[in-house]
Amino acid sequence: ESVLPLVINTWAFQSATETAWKVLEQGGSSLDAVEKGCAQCEIDQCDGSVGYGGSPDEMGETTLDAMIMDGNTMNVGAVADLRRIKNAIGVARAVLDYSKHTFLVGESASLFAESMGFLHEDLTTVKSRSIYLNWLNQNCQPNYWRNVVPDASKSCGPYKPVKGFKEWKNLHTENKVNLHSHDTIGMIAVDEAGNVATGTSTNGATHKIPGRVGDSPIAGAGSYADSTTGGAAATGNGDLMMRFLPSYQAVEYMRLGMEPSKACEKTISRIQKHFPAFFGAVICANNSGSYGMCCLLIASYIFH
Numbered sequence: 001e002s003v004l005p006l007v008i009n010t011w012a013f014q015s016a017t018e019t020a021w022k023v024l025e026q027g028g029s030s031l032d033a034v035e036k037g038c039a040q041c042e043i044d045q046c047d048g049s050v051g052y053g054g055s056p057d058e059m060g061e062t063t064l065d066a067m068i069m070d071g072n073t074m075n076v077g078a079v080a081d082l083r084r085i086k087n088a089i090g091v092a093r094a095v096l097d098y099s100k101h102t103f104l105v106g107e108s109a110s111l112f113a114e115s116m117g118f119l120h121e122d123l124t125t126v127k128s129r130s131i132y133l134n135w136l137n138q139n140c141q142p143n144y145w146r147n148v149v150p151d152a153s154k155s156c157g158p159y160k161p162v163k164g165f166k167e168w169k170n171l172h173t174e175n176k177v178n179l180h181s182h183d184t185i186g187m188i189a190v191d192e193a194g195n196v197a198t199g200t201s202t203n204g205a206t207h208k209i210p211g212r213v214g215d216s217p218i219a220g221a222g223s224y225a226d227s228t229t230g231g232a233a234a235t236g237n238g239d240l241m242m243r244f245l246p247s248y249q250a251v252e253y254m255r256l257g258m259e260p261s262k263a264c265e266k267t268i269s270r271i272q273k274h275f276p277a278f279f280g281a282v283i284c285a286n287n288s289g290s291y292g293m294c295c296l297l298i299a300s301y302i303f304h
C-alpha cells in the first residue's frame with residue numbers, strides 16, 4: 001500500500017503541516033502544498049522565527065529568507081534579506097513562476113514583490129521591538145562577530161551595534177548564541193504520484209548583522225527536491241550548515257540507495273566532524289514516502 005501523499009516539516013509547526021496536507025487532499029500539487037504550508041507559518045509567526053515580528057537584526061529590523069523548489073522541473077524561486085513584505089515564500093513562488101531567475105535579494109527583492117502585487121507592510125511588531133530593546137539594554141555581547149575575546153571587567157549593556165572594522169577591533173566580548181536564536185520551517189511534500197517539492201521560510205538569526213543571509217533560501221542548503229529521488233530540508237545554524245549543502249547531500253545519499261534516516265545522519269555527522277558543537281537538523285523523504293530525520297541540539301554553543 002502506498003504511504004503517499006506525505007507532508008513533513010521541521011519543528012512542531014502543526015498548523016503548517018495541516019494546511020499543506022489539505023492542499024494535497026484536495027488534489028493540489030506538492031508545490032502548492034509547500035507554499036501554502038510555509039505561508040501558514042508566516043501568518044502564525046511560528047515560534048517567532050518565521051515571518052514578521054521576529055528575530056530583529058542588530059539594527060532592530062526583521063528581514064525574511066525563503067525558497068521553494070519543484071523537484072519535477074528543478075525550478076527554484078528564492079528571496080533573501082526581504083524587507084517589508086510578510087509573505088516571503090509567496091514572493092519566492094513568484095520568482096519561480098514569473099521570472100527566469102532563481103534568487104532575488106534585499107531591497108530589489110522587495111520592489112519585485114511590490115510589482116507582483118504583494119503588500120508593503122512594516123515587519124516590526126511591539127514584540128520584536130521589545131526583543132530588540134531588551135537585547136540592546138541587557139547585552140554586551142554581539143551575537144555574530146568573530147574572534148572577540150571576553151573581558152571580565154566589562155559590565156553588560158547597553159550594547160551598541162558594531163559600525164565597522166575599527167569598532168570590531170575594539171570589542172572585548174564572547175560570541176555566544178543560544179538555541180532560541182534560530183528556528184525555521186523547512187517542508188517536504190510528496191503527492192500521490194511521487195512528485196516532490198520542498199521549501200523554507202525564516203526570519204533568520206536573531207540580532208544578525210544586517211545583510212546576513214542564512215542557509216534557508218539557498219537551494220541544496222535550506223532545502224532540495226528531486227522527484228527522481230526525494231527531498232530534504234534543514235534547520236539550525238545556517239551560517240555553518242550552508243557550507244555543507246546538507247539538503248543536497250541528504251538527497252544525494254538517498255540517490256545512492258541510503259535509507260532516509262541514514263542519509264540524514266550521515267549528513268549531520270559530516271558537519272559535526274568539523275563543528276562538534278553546532279546545532280541543526282535535517283529531515284528527508286524519498287519519492288515513495290519513506291522519511292527520516294537527524295537532529296543535533298545543544299543548549300548553547302560558542303560560535304565558530
Ligand code: SD4
Pocket residue numbers: 181182183184202203204205213214215216234235236237238239
Ligand atoms: C538560519 N537556518 O537563518 C536558519 C535558522 C534556523 O532553526 O533554521 N533555525 O540560519
